[in-house]
Amino acid sequence: xxxxxxxxxxxxxxxxxxxxxxxxxxxxxxxxxxxxxxxxxxxxxxxxxxxxxxxxxxxxxxxxxxxxxxxxxxxxxxxxxxxxxxxxxxxxxxxxxxxxxxxxxxxxxxxxxxxxxxxxxxxxxxxxxxxxxxxx
Numbered sequence: 001x002x003x004x005x006x007x008x009x010x011x012x013x014x015x016x017x018x019x020x021x022x023x024x025x026x027x028x029x030x031x032x033x034x035x036x037x038x039x040x041x042x043x044x045x046x047x048x049x050x051x052x053x054x055x056x057x058x059x060x061x062x063x064x065x066x067x068x069x070x071x072x073x074x075x076x077x078x079x080x081x082x083x084x085x086x087x088x089x090x091x092x093x094x095x096x097x098x099x100x101x102x103x104x105x106x107x108x109x110x111x112x113x114x115x116x117x118x119x120x121x122x123x124x125x126x127x128x129x130x131x132x133x134x135x136x
Contacts, residue, residue, distance in 0.1 A: 001041065001077065001078070001091070002041075002076055002136075003037070003040065003076075003089070004039060004042045004052060004072060004074050004135070005037065005038065005052070005073050005075075006052060006062075006070050006071070006102055006106070007070065007071050007073045008069055008070055009069050012096070014075075014093055014095075015092075015094065015095075015096075017037050018035075018037060019038040019084065019090075020034070021085045034090055035082055036084075036090035036092050037075075037077070037092065038085075038086065038088045039075075039077075039089055041089055042074065045135065046126070046130035050109070050113070051088070052109070057110055059086065064107060067102050067103035068103055070103070071101060072098075072099070072135070073096070073100075074096075074099075074100070075095060075097055076095040076097055078094060079091050080092065098135070113126070
């Protein structure tokens with residue numbers, strides 16, 4: 001199964017990766033980790049990209065400048081029978097497929113979302129355009 005996520009450049013650890021939980025994870029000695037990698041299943045690219053956009057732009061309040069130092073990570077792995085702390089899927093990485101500069105793609109996904117939200121394109125066009133973004 002393939003999965004997608006956003007990472008800070010240089011922090012993806014492949015098969016050794018686990019995701020941190022909450023703000024305490026950034027305080028030395030207070031790290032807390034998920035039981036796997038927080039991610040989105042890539043079996044439906046449009047849904048995965050929309051979920052990635054929703055989490056990072058709406059929940060995490062990421063900015064265009066933040067994306068300068070981020071990458072999209074696509075990996076193959078095993079889905080766990082658990083949910084991440086933010087309701088996302090959890091998986092174990094068996095193989096890194098691709099690491100891609102995040103800014104251009106994520107800004108395009110966000111732009112398409114707002115085009116749909118403003119009525120410039122409908123939901124079917126939105127999904128079609130998301131599915132047309134080359135990831136792999």
